[in-house]
Amino acid sequence: MVAHRSHAADSRRRNHGRSTNILNNWLAITLLALGVPNLPLAAPALLNIGYHFHARRAVGWAIVGIAVVVNVGLFIGSLIFLASGQSFEQFRGIE
Numbered sequence: 001m002v003a004h005r006s007h008a009a010d011s012r013r014r015n016h017g018r019s020t021n022i023l024n025n026w027l028a029i030t031l032l033a034l035g036v037p038n039l040p041l042a043a044p045a046l047l048n049i050g051y052h053f054h055a056r057r058a059v060g061w062a063i064v065g066i067a068v069v070v071n072v073g074l075f076i077g078s079l080i081f082l083a084s085g086q087s088f089e090q091f092r093g094i095e
Helices: 002-033 036-053 057-084 088-092
Strands: none
Touching: 002 036, 036 057
């Protein structure tokens, strides 16, 4: 009984990682297909994929550190955009 529960838990963990990886792949591919300017938005998904496949502790810490910097940068950028009170076209100088 214990072996069966352990196997079922391992199976759920593997399936969870697989579905998360599929969603991250889909997100990164979709954003990059819409244009290279979307690379900053695709970066967290690409880092999640890299973290899923890393094998060394130092590599994992490096990926986490880069992910924190990228996410904080995206957050600050979004705050600057929201604080500007402009539309996207005005903010980019298109209009």
